[in-house]
Amino acid sequence: METAWLALLGLLLAGYFVLGGYDYGAQMLHPFLGDTRAERGSGRETGRSPALEAIAPFFLGNEVWLVAFAGVLFGAFPHLEGSLLPGLYPLIVAILAGLVLGNAAVQLRGRARGARGRRCWDALIVFGGALPALCWGCVLGLLLHGVPRRPDGTFHIGPGDVLTPFVLACGVTTALLFAAHGAAFVALRSAPELAAVARRRGAGLLRAAAAMGALPLLLTLFGAGAAMTNRMTSAVLAVLLAAALAGAWWWLTRGHHVRAFTATCCATALPVLLVGAGHYPYVLISPAGTGLTLGEAVTDDATLKILSVFGVVVIPVILAYQTWSWWAFRGRTGRRHPRYF
Amino acid sequence: MSAVDLARLQFAATTGIHWLFVILTMGLVPLVALMHTRAVFTRDPARRAVRERMTRFWGQLYVINYAVGIVTGLVMEFQFGLSWSGLSKFAGNVFGAPLALETLIAFFAESTFLGMWIFGWGRLHRGVHVTLIWLVALTAYASGFWILIANGFMQHPVGYAVRDGAAYLTDFAALLTNSSALVALAHITLAALTTGGVFLLGISAWHFARGTEETELFRGSLRLGTWVSMLASFFVVVIGQMQMPVIERTQPMKYAVLTDSGVAEVQRRLVAQHGPGDYVPPEGWIHLSMNTMSIIGNTVSTLTLVAVVLLWKDRLVRRRPMAYLMTAMIPFTFVASVGGWVVREVGRQPWLVYGRLTVEDALSHVSRSSLVFSCALFIAIFLALAATNWTLITRFAVRGPDATQLGATEPLPDDLPGSPGGGADDKQPVPAF
Numbered sequence: 001m002e003t004a005w006l007a008l009l010g011l012l013l014a015g016y017f018v019l020g021g022y023d024y025g026a027q028m029l030h031p032f033l034g035d036t037r038a039e040r041g042s043g044r045e046t047g048r049s050p051a052l053e054a055i056a057p058f059f060l061g062n063e064v065w066l067v068a069f070a071g072v073l074f075g076a077f078p079h080l081e082g083s084l085l086p087g088l089y090p091l092i093v094a095i096l097a098g099l100v101l102g103n104a105a106v107q108l109r110g111r112a113r114g115a116r117g118r119r120c121w122d123a124l125i126v127f128g129g130a131l132p133a134l135c136w137g138c139v140l141g142l143l144l145h146g147v148p149r150r151p152d153g154t155f156h157i158g159p160g161d162v163l164t165p166f167v168l169a170c171g172v173t174t175a176l177l178f179a180a181h182g183a184a185f186v187a188l189r190s191a192p193e194l195a196a197v198a199r200r201r202g203a204g205l206l207r208a209a210a211a212m213g214a215l216p217l218l219l220t221l222f223g224a225g226a227a228m229t230n231r232m233t234s235a236v237l238a239v240l241l242a243a244a245l246a247g248a249w250w251w252l253t254r255g256h257h258v259r260a261f262t263a264t265c266c267a268t269a270l271p272v273l274l275v276g277a278g279h280y281p282y283v284l285i286s287p288a289g290t291g292l293t294l295g296e297a298v299t300d301d302a303t304l305k306i307l308s309v310f311g312v313v314v315i316p317v318i319l320a321y322q323t324w325s326w327w328a329f330r331g332r333t334g335r336r337h338p339r340y341f
Numbered sequence: 342m343s344a345v346d347l348a349r350l351q352f353a354a355t356t357g358i359h360w361l362f363v364i365l366t367m368g369l370v371p372l373v374a375l376m377h378t379r380a381v382f383t384r385d386p387a388r389r390a391v392r393e394r395m396t397r398f399w400g401q402l403y404v405i406n407y408a409v410g411i412v413t414g415l416v417m418e419f420q421f422g423l424s425w426s427g428l429s430k431f432a433g434n435v436f437g438a439p440l441a442l443e444t445l446i447a448f449f450a451e452s453t454f455l456g457m458w459i460f461g462w463g464r465l466h467r468g469v470h471v472t473l474i475w476l477v478a479l480t481a482y483a484s485g486f487w488i489l490i491a492n493g494f495m496q497h498p499v500g501y502a503v504r505d506g507a508a509y510l511t512d513f514a515a516l517l518t519n520s521s522a523l524v525a526l527a528h529i530t531l532a533a534l535t536t537g538g539v540f541l542l543g544i545s546a547w548h549f550a551r552g553t554e555e556t557e558l559f560r561g562s563l564r565l566g567t568w569v570s571m572l573a574s575f576f577v578v579v580i581g582q583m584q585m586p587v588i589e590r591t592q593p594m595k596y597a598v599l600t601d602s603g604v605a606e607v608q609r610r611l612v613a614q615h616g617p618g619d620y621v622p623p624e625g626w627i628h629l630s631m632n633t634m635s636i637i638g639n640t641v642s643t644l645t646l647v648a649v650v651l652l653w654k655d656r657l658v659r660r661r662p663m664a665y666l667m668t669a670m671i672p673f674t675f676v677a678s679v680g681g682w683v684v685r686e687v688g689r690q691p692w693l694v695y696g697r698l699t700v701e702d703a704l705s706h707v708s709r710s711s712l713v714f715s716c717a718l719f720i721a722i723f724l725a726l727a728a729t730n731w732t733l734i735t736r737f738a739v740r741g742p743d744a745t746q747l748g749a750t751e752p753l754p755d756d757l758p759g760s761p762g763g764g765a766d767d768k769q770p771v772p773a774f
């Protein structure tokens with residue numbers, strides 16, 4: 001049962017990476033995927049942002065995956081949360097600050113009175129996409145590499161732990177990956193002209209992400225990177241990740257939007273799987289290779305049973321209505337859509 | 342300030358600000374849902390158009406507020422782990438369950454459905470669309486329920502047993518029927534409805550005082566707001582009194598401070614029970630907040646009763662001072678409810694989990710310097726958000742229904758008579774249907 005809850009936790013985090021990932025990507029890219037009509041020289045600034053319109057109906061439903069992740073982390077793995085969050089304090093605070101600003105900016109941008117106010121919100125939107133993406137990448141890097149745990153189970157990261165080539169490279173790779181993912185989503189959901197622009201940007205970003213991603217891989221091979229518990233599984237996952245990146249690039253350059261987006265979805269979800277499956281049965285390791293095991297992190301049996309009773313009912317329902325919302329808004333964006341953000 | 346004080350300040354300030362958004366969300370969403378339902382079931386096209394505009398106008402104010410409420414909520418979710426890891430060590434087995442269920446049951450649905458409601462104008466079947474807003478309302482209250490179950494456990498722990506210094510859940514039903522949580526939930530629901538009702542009442546009255554042309558729209562809102570706030574504010578006072586016996590039973594010290602009798606005696610008893618220490622919470626704060634809440638509660642209750650009588654033949658809004666008085670009530674409901682929380686939370690000191698875990702023991706091992714930084718950062722961001730939120734709400738409330746963006750599509754070039762004359766004021770009058 002603990003493993004099932006770990007899988008659920010992984011599902012929520014992976015769901016957040018996939019869904020939140022394209023939000024952040026679209027946020028980062030939105031000034032570069034501008035209003036195509038304005039570019040054509042009608043001369044009038046409309047304040048529209050097609051990239052944001054593409055993510056708009058899903059935006060609120062996407063961000064909540066993170067909330068659910070945090071909730072389940074606290075409910076089912078209180079001991080992991082109690083050591084993870086204070087340990088990663090600076091990174092978590094940065095992520096939250098970025099999220100808060102970016103989230104508010106996306107929702108309030110449309111309320112701005114003039115072009116000036118809108119530009120302010122625009123800057124915040126980019127910032128609020130880039131900072132969480134970068135920091136989540138660093139968190140992944142740290143989890144892969146192992147954290148400096150003390151004997152009493154607590155740990156603290158300092159600048160020395162984050163500013164290592166491996167962790168930083170993971171951060172930058174993730175940010176690039178999210179941006180590419182966002183581009184693939186915009187390509188999928190926008191009118192043809194914009195889709196073409198998004199495709200070009202996305203392909204470029206994927207190349208950059210692959211190039212950057214080679215660095216952590218090399219570092220790991222030379223022993224200065226990730227310290228995986230399950231070497232084989234991790235290697236397989238890493239190969240899959242590379243394949244997903246390559247596939248995304250291949251399909252994107254050839255204009256197969258659905259396949260390209262599927263591939264970037266896999267590419268954003270796989271790092272989570274890598275942390276989970278690569279370290280199993282540990283949920284948190286130190287570079288020495290030992291760490292907090294699943295059994296130590298999980299909540300008491302009685303609580304887990306109650307949570308499971310609810311979970312069995314609630315989780316399929318959640319998946320059903322989220323799918324319904326994707327289905328209801330599956331069309332390409334156009335000007336006859338209610339636009340609000 | 343010590344690390345504990347900083348963590349407290351951070352928690353209190355962030356929850357307090359979060360609450361300012363939440364109370365309006367919880368107060369407005371049932372009213373918006375009601376308006377939307379009425380619009381959907383109106384046959385006469387002209388009246389239906391008015392009611393639909395009414396829904397979109399108030400709905401937009403609600404959505405602006407919700408946007409900021411969510412992002413502050415995001416931070417809240419991480420606060421327990423960030424600063425109070427002692428809480429998850431001691432009570433994680435019990436306390437975590439309601440929080441996890443809150444996110445899975447309530448927030449997921451609330452956010453997804455609200456997203457669909459915002460973008461569903463003219464795209465979804467009317468019946469489905471109106472069901473969505475009711476689901477949002479339901480889940481907003483569901484999240485209030487679960488968070489109060491968690492909070493109720495801190496106020497009056499039940500349904501658990503302590504083994505090796507950690508609490509284990511033994512009786513889930515007892516946790517869910519905690520009197521301290523349920524009475525609070527009733528009081529909060531009514532407080533929220535009071536706030537929402539006064540909000541409607543105040544803004545509509547203001548528009549009348551300014552000689553609005555949308556009389557039909559604002560008359561409807563005025564009536565709804567007046568009735569809701571009158572009923573809710575009456576019962577908020579009643580339930581407020583009903584909390585006292587619960588407090589007397591569960592938290593003798595808070596009761597002693599509130600009634601100003603026998604504090605020293607309770608202190609002696611608690612020392613005998615829990616060992617030496619100071620068990621008296623800051624009395625000045627509690628008295629001040631309690632008095633603020635009661636005075637505002639009774640005043641609002643009286644004024645809205647008068648307002649209901651004056652609704653007859655629009656007397657309420659014929660004279661400006663009376664109308665402006667209604668508008669002036671809006672901020673006070675928020676003040677009262679923050680006061681209520683200060684009574685509840687400060688009155689619980691020095692305990693985090695009443696009688697079991699003190700606040701000092703629950704603090705994470707986070708360095709003081711990082712707390713100073715995060716505290717300053719979060720408070721600054723939250724205050725900026727609050728200011729933005731209230732500015733935007735005021736702006737859109739003042740502009741009136743013409744400026745509503747919710748549910749509007751961009752006018753196509755051929756819809757426009759000539760050039761729109763610059764995008765400074767982007768009104769979008771063409772609705773989606």
Ligand code: HDD
Binds near residue numbers: 582
């Ligand atoms: C519009 C807001 C509002 C108004 C007018 C009132 N309250 Fe209140 N009160 C709240 C909003 C609120 C609240 C924010 O919703 C609290 C905080 C925690 C809670 O359960 O409800 C609260 C808490 C609270 C508590 C503390 C409960 C505890 O410590 O467990 C008491 C004793 C009262 N209230 C009593 C009253 C009385 C006697 C009122 C009227 C005369 C009154 N309240 C009006």
Ligand code: HEM
Binds near residue numbers: 353357359686
């Ligand atoms: C939104 C309304 C709320 C307000 C305005 C509020 C206010 C406060 C205040 C003023 C304090 C500081 C007390 C002191 O140091 O003297 C505090 C602390 C705290 N509150 Fe709340 N609170 C609210 C809701 C909640 C809820 C719903 C929970 C739990 C589910 C909660 C959990 C805590 C915790 C863990 C602390 C820190 C420990 C402590 O100082 O007692 N609060 N809150």
Ligand code: HEM
Binds near residue numbers: 482
């Ligand atoms: C005083 C009691 C509280 C009540 C009644 C309450 C209720 C609500 C409601 C109704 C919302 C919906 C959004 C909005 O209203 O703006 C919300 C948002 C949120 N609240 Fe609170 N809340 C309280 C305190 C807290 C605390 C202490 C936490 C920390 C665990 C928290 C976590 C959240 C989160 C994460 C969201 C965002 C949910 C989303 O993304 O949809 N809340 N809260």
